[in-house]
Amino acid sequence: MELAAQIASSGILMGFIFALIALGLTLIFGVMNIVNFAHGEFLMIGMYGAFLTSTLLSVEPLISLPIVAVVGFLLGITSYYLLIRYLLRGPMVAQLFGTFGLMLFLRYLVMFIMGPSPLAIHKGILIGKTVSLGWLIFDVGKLTAAGFSILLFMLIYWMIEKTKLGRALRATSIDAEAARYMGIDTEKMNAFAWGIGGATAAIAGGLLANFYYLTPTVGMLFVMIAFATVALGGFGSIRGAFLAGLIIGVIEMVAGQYLSQLKISFVYLAYFLVVVFRPRGLLGW
Amino acid sequence: MRAIVAVIKDTFSLADLPLSERIAFVAFLVFVFIFPWIVHSSYPRAVMINFLLFAMYGLGWNLIGGYGGQVDLGQAKNVGFGAYATALMITWWGVPFWVTVPVGIFIAVAESLAVAYPMFRLRGHYFAIATLCVALVWQQLFLFWDWTGGARGVELPIKPTPNFTFMEFGTVGYHYFIFGLFTAQFLFMNWLRKSKLGYELQAVRDNEDAAASLGINVTWTKVKAYLITAAMGAVGGSFYAVYHLYIDPRCVMHIDLTILIAMTAMVGGAGSIWGPIIGAALLIPLDMYLAALLGGKGFYGIDFIIYALIIMVIAAREPRGIWGIIERIRRKRLIHAAGGQKST
Numbered sequence: 001m002e003l004a005a006q007i008a009s010s011g012i013l014m015g016f017i018f019a020l021i022a023l024g025l026t027l028i029f030g031v032m033n034i035v036n037f038a039h040g041e042f043l044m045i046g047m048y049g050a051f052l053t054s055t056l057l058s059v060e061p062l063i064s065l066p067i068v069a070v071v072g073f074l075l076g077i078t079s080y081y082l083l084i085r086y087l088l089r090g091p092m093v094a095q096l097f098g099t100f101g102l103m104l105f106l107r108y109l110v111m112f113i114m115g116p117s118p119l120a121i122h123k124g125i126l127i128g129k130t131v132s133l134g135w136l137i138f139d140v141g142k143l144t145a146a147g148f149s150i151l152l153f154m155l156i157y158w159m160i161e162k163t164k165l166g167r168a169l170r171a172t173s174i175d176a177e178a179a180r181y182m183g184i185d186t187e188k189m190n191a192f193a194w195g196i197g198g199a200t201a202a203i204a205g206g207l208l209a210n211f212y213y214l215t216p217t218v219g220m221l222f223v224m225i226a227f228a229t230v231a232l233g234g235f236g237s238i239r240g241a242f243l244a245g246l247i248i249g250v251i252e253m254v255a256g257q258y259l260s261q262l263k264i265s266f267v268y269l270a271y272f273l274v275v276v277f278r279p280r281g282l283l284g285w
Numbered sequence: 286m287r288a289i290v291a292v293i294k295d296t297f298s299l300a301d302l303p304l305s306e307r308i309a310f311v312a313f314l315v316f317v318f319i320f321p322w323i324v325h326s327s328y329p330r331a332v333m334i335n336f337l338l339f340a341m342y343g344l345g346w347n348l349i350g351g352y353g354g355q356v357d358l359g360q361a362k363n364v365g366f367g368a369y370a371t372a373l374m375i376t377w378w379g380v381p382f383w384v385t386v387p388v389g390i391f392i393a394v395a396e397s398l399a400v401a402y403p404m405f406r407l408r409g410h411y412f413a414i415a416t417l418c419v420a421l422v423w424q425q426l427f428l429f430w431d432w433t434g435g436a437r438g439v440e441l442p443i444k445p446t447p448n449f450t451f452m453e454f455g456t457v458g459y460h461y462f463i464f465g466l467f468t469a470q471f472l473f474m475n476w477l478r479k480s481k482l483g484y485e486l487q488a489v490r491d492n493e494d495a496a497a498s499l500g501i502n503v504t505w506t507k508v509k510a511y512l513i514t515a516a517m518g519a520v521g522g523s524f525y526a527v528y529h530l531y532i533d534p535r536c537v538m539h540i541d542l543t544i545l546i547a548m549t550a551m552v553g554g555a556g557s558i559w560g561p562i563i564g565a566a567l568l569i570p571l572d573m574y575l576a577a578l579l580g581g582k583g584f585y586g587i588d589f590i591i592y593a594l595i596i597m598v599i600a601a602r603e604p605r606g607i608w609g610i611i612e613r614i615r616r617k618r619l620i621h622a623a624g625g626q627k628s629t
Contacts, residue, residue, distance in 0.1 A: 035410040088599035092409050094604035096356050097551055101596030104544070108586030108593065116585045216586075220540070224421065227414050261429040268418035273413050276403040 002135055007138055007253050015249020016146035020153055020204045021222055022229035022241040024076075024197030027160075030236030031173040031193040032088060038079065039101040040223030041106035042072055042198045046205025047214045048110055051121055061124040061142070061210055068206040069199045080191040088190075094132030103219065111216035119214040127210060139165055141211035151202065153243025158237055169193060173236065221264060225252070228271035243282060288391040306559070313562075317464055321457045328577075329458045335527065336569040337463045338521060343549035343561025344467075344474050345517030350547060351555030352483060353510045354490030356413040359420030360546045365427065365538035366393040367522025372439040372532050375451060382452040386523045393509040393519035403507045408493075420543060427534040438533025441526065451598070452515050452527045457526050466524060470517060471558075477513070479557060486510050490556075518546075541589075545572070548592060552599060554608025563607050 046068045053064035079102060087098040120157045121127060129140040160166035171179040172189040180186050212218075229248045231242025251270055256263035274281060298410065299307050320333055349357045362583050370389030372378040405416050428436050447454035452462060477483050484504045488496040497503050534544070545568070553564025576590040603609045 031625075035414065083597055085600055090600065093354060093555070094412050094600040096410065097596055098600035099545075100544075101593045102602060103593075104589050105346075105593035105597065108589040111586040112590060144395075145320045224418065229462075231411075231414075233311055262425055265422045265425050268422050272403070272415055272418050275407055275415060279407070281410065 002265065003257075006136055007257055008250055009138070010142070011250035012246055012252030013138065013142045013146040013249070014178060014253060015246035016149040016153075017142075017204055017207065017245075018225055018229050018249050019242045019245025020149040020200055022226045022233065022245055023153060023156060023238065024200040025226045026221075026230045026233065026236055026238060026241045027156075027169075028193050028197045029230065030238075031169060032084075032176075032190050034084065034088065034095050035099065035227075036197065037195065038097075038102040038106055038219075039201055039226055040219030041076060041103050041110075041220075042201035042222065043205035043208070043215065043222050044110065044214075044219035045075065045106060046072055046116060046202030047209040047212070048205075049202065050206035051119060051214055054121055054124060058123070061121050061127075061206070065148075065203055065206045072205075073195040073199040075202070076180025076194035076196070077191050079198070080194040082195065084190070085187070103223070107216050109220055114216065116216060120237070121214075123208055124210060139211055141207075145204075145207035145210065147199045149204065152203060153242060156196065156200065160238065165192070182211075217257045223266050224271070228274070230281075231271050232274045232281055234283045237251040237281065237283045240281055240283030292476065295479050296472045299475065301479070302558075310559075313428075314468070315401060321460050327456055330460060332570055334463050334505055335457070335573060336565050337460075337466070337467045337567050338424040338524060338528075339371070339545065339549050340562045340565040341463070341470050342518065342521050342546045343553065343565050344431045344558075345514050345521065346543060346546050347550045347555060347558075347561050348474065348477065348517070349507075349510045349514040351550055352478065352486045352490065352555070353507060354556070355507060356409075356547075357416045357510070357514065358413055358540075358543055358547065360417035360514065361538055361540060362420045362423040363393040363397070363518030364522035364525065364546075365423065365534070366396065367519030368526040368532045368537040369427070369433055369522075370441070370519070371523040371526040373433065373439055375441055375527075377441055382523070382527055383449045383450075386520060389519040389523050392495050392513040397512050397515040398508070401511050402504070405504050405511070407533045420538075420540065424534055426536045426541065427538045433452070436534060438531060439526075441530040443530060445566050453530070463524060463528070466520065470520070474558060475538050480576055482506065487556075544592075546590070548596060550596060550606075552606050554606035554611075556605070557608045560608045561604055567607070582616045 021039070021043060024042075025036060028034065028036050028039075029219065032111055049068040049071050050061050050064045053059060053067055054061040081097060083102060087095045092097075127141065130137050131143065132138070160169060168179070168184045169189050171182065172186045173185055177187045179189070225248060229244045230241060231244075232247060233242070233244030248264055248267060248270065252263055255266035259266075297570065299310065317333070317337070321330060324330060324333075342360070344358065346360050349355050367386070367389035370392055371385040374385045374388065375382065400419055404412060404419075407415055427433055433439070444451055444453045445460060454462075485496070485501050488499070488501060489503050489506050493503055496506075522537055525537060529536075549564035549568055550561045551564070552568060553562065553566075554560030571591070575591070579587055583590055599606055603613075605612070
């Protein structure tokens with residue numbers, strides 16, 4: 001019982017981070033119907049950003065979060081203007097390969113600069129600390145990451161639902177042509193969605209770096225988790241991504257308890273089963 | 286009888302292609318055939334063998350990815366099934382190579398058939414990610430499965446003399462072996478692209494709904510192409526196992542292999558019979574040159590950075606690859622020529 005509660009709570013904590021990662025992906029998919037394979041690499045760059053700022057400037061990893069967010073935002077916007085804009089005019093095959101190429105490019109660029117061996121942040125107020133609530137034990141890094149994820153998720157959800165910018169974004173995602181007639185600069189909205197996607201993924205990476213090893217190839221893992229999350233929640237659905245993140249977090253944690261080496265296979269399996277049997281996901285249209 | 290003659294004619298005939306292409310292809314075949322006689326050092330020979338292998342992989346992938354327009358990101362698993370079937374059966378039981386090949390094909394086709402029906406309920410992105418998921422599950426399984434050697438891989442026993450039962454010989458032997466396999470696969474593809482399935486597949490790629498309304502069973506067409514692609518991958522894998530005499534999940538099951546295979550077809554020009562050959566001719570020497578130039582010097586991943594740039598430029602500018610550029614130039618010339626005639 002205690003073990004089950006421990007697993008479930010740890011899974012839910014990870015789930016909040018998965019939800020944050022999936023948020024950007026589902027937003028991009030919702031707005032321009034394109035799947036971003038490079039999403040995990042944005043996260044990976046966030047991790048390295050946090051690592052570099054905290055080790056080179058020897059500041060607390062949490063303080064690097066705003067820097068990481070800006071880097072992620074700029075990365076997203078740059079990718080949009082330099083690549084995605086052209087891909088959107090081409091066939092679907094080209095879109096898939098284009099973002100796949102972007103993924104490879106960012107991954108191996110980081111590997112080229114930082115080397116392939118795993119790194120970790122060793123100094124910071126969150127590193128290696130745990131806190132116990134009754135008989136449940138939590139990693140402080142995970143707890144903080146989950147807290148930030150919830151906050152950020154709520155912030156972006158509010159922005160999309162309530163602000164004028166968010167309304168323009170939603171209008172673009174429903175019908176880009178009609179939105180253009182209404183005077184919305186859809187090109188800018190697309191770029192903005194990519195910026196938000198990049199920023200949230202990079203922040204998730206910056207939070208993960210507190211308790212997760214950094215390797216240049218870590219992005220693949222997280223982009224696959226994000227695909228599974230987005231599929232489960234319904235492509236394009238933001239609330240769905242949140243709910244699905246929690247579910248995927250628990251699946252990953254339970255599978256990890258019994259088959260630690262193959263745990264990620266269960267996430268892939270989850271994606272497969274969801275898209276085959278319920279393609280619109282839990283909360284999709 | 287007449288049907289058989291027609292099949293044989295379709296297999297060997299390139300009559301639907303321009304004369305220049307036919308001449309170039311025959312010249313290419315002659316060049317590959319005499320290659321071991323003119324080049325004696327082992328490195329270029331290894332490049333040549335690798336080129337033929339990847340041209341073969343690319344031709345296989347081209348069926349589902351190019352003619353079918355379905356982005357399959359799981360071809361490495363089929364190569365892996367072939368390679369593992371051959372390697373394990375030879376190492377454990379000493380089964381002749383030629384028996385292991387059909388077994389590898391059978392495993393790849395059976396697995397593909399098992400996942401094909403749920404998979405082809407999906408279109409586009411969903412399908413591509415699903416193939417990636419399945420391939421990654423297999424990659425993980427083979428990495429951690431002690432039964433298949435896990436991450437350590439499988440080492441095949443080395444025979445003292447050239448051996449046709451286990452297909453082990455020197456470089457020249459392997460050259461003609463892979464050349465034979467490549468030619469056989471090319472001829473098969475040449476027949477297939479003009480067969481009913483070939484046309485149905487292209488119709489499905491261009492417009493699924495229109496194809497369905499013409500009475501084409503869309504799903505079954507895709508599944509057939511998917512299975513043939515799987516079988517071709519498995520044959521390549523079997524060759525890989527006896528050529529390198531060592532396999533592990535990183536070289537035959539890995540996602541990087543899928544990327545390279547799909548790239549040979551995409552860069553050369555997916556959906557054309559020449560595409561994969563052109564792509565492999567460009568990428569494989571580049572890959573091996575970079576590996577030789579930078580290997581062990583601490584430059585990690587520079588080859589993939591270059592690939593990634595090529596992929597991005599091609600995807601953004603000319604999704605039909607190098608062959609697409611050639612065809613565009615040719616069309617322009619044709620229009621010019623027609624315009625010139627009109628004015629006189």
